[in-house]
Amino acid sequence: MTRIAQITQTGGPEVIQFQDIELPPPGAGEVRLRQQAVGLNFVDTYFRSGLYPVQLPTGLGIEAAGTIEAVGEGVTQFQPGDRAVYFGSAMGAYAEARNMPARNLLAIPDGISTEIAAAVVAKGCTVECLVERCARVQPGMTVLVHAAAGGVGLILVQWLKAIGATVIGTVGSEAKAEAAREAGADHIILYRQQDTAKTVRELTNGAGVPVVLDGVGGATWQQSLDSTATRGLIVSYGNASGQVTGVNLGTLASAGSIFVTRPTLFHYYQDPAERQAGIARLWQMLNDGKITVTIGQRWPLLQVADAHHALEARETTGSTLLIP
DSSP: OEEEEEBSSOSSGGGOEEEEEOOOOOOTTEEEEEEEEEEEOHHHHHHHHTSSOOOSSBOOOSEEEEEEEEEOTTOOSOOTTOEEEEESSSSOOSBSEEEEEGGGOEEOOTTSOHHHHHHHHHHHHHHHIIIIIISOOOTTOEEEESSTTBHHHHHHHHHHHHTTOEEEEEESSHHHHHHHHHHTOSEEEETTTSOHHHHHHHHTTTOOEEEEEEOSOGGGHHHHHHHEEEEEEEEEOOOTTOOOOOOOHHHHHHTTSOEEEOOOHHHHSOSHHHHHHHHHHHHHHHHTTSOOOOEEEEEEGGGHHHHHHHHHTTOOOBEEEEEO
16 A cells, blocks of 8 residues: 545645555556655645646645666666656655656666755756756856745755856845855845845846846736846746736836746756756756755655645745655
């Protein structure tokens, strides 16, 4: 028997329920993965709440790592005992074990722990595509990063510094400010005490920043717009405070011919060649010490509702793991 989480209706964290199921032997092309760490991502809350429509009932979770227990017919790239990680395949990562297509799994390189792999692969690939293929940040650029002490934020700060950018980070507390500074942020804005856009303009001699990376959404949209330089780019990649709605094209024009994009990770990792290149770039950044992963908190898998509450209240720092 293995325990899995499932929702039969959308709503708050309380809709997450657990059940015991019997896993069959892995089928042709499949492996059974005994999961040792599950990554918690903000997108999980979107599926749970109904912000992102999904067919019910459904499992939750898009990222986990563990050890392969068994392989099905035709699987040659893995064998029992190998470590593997995945992200972005069919939801259902909130589980003790899963049967999965072997093609969806990635071997964990030597030198990277199973927990770090689970904590970084979705967030790290998000950062790779945001910085290098979406915003195409160049050395010398100044970038505004909202929620700079979050799971994605801390990796964003490190990645941007590694390629030679200047980073302005927004955070909600002194403790989070210290975490962002340790990651390399050049300037910190305590958004509850300071006017973000006004401070950005002061730091950039009135020009604003050429790139804003905004994973917060509705609550920060106006500040992002007011912080962006003429012909600058706002990358709105998350909805932590709710969706950005009613974007007026005339407003983008009057703000300085601003560009806006709303990327989704999976659209940047659809092509197998791009997927492999992006993941290889992430492993390289980790192995070279350009980025390190902060696991800010761990919850037992059965306490996932508590983890969702903390994540949505913006009470977490760095990456969060669920331990089966």
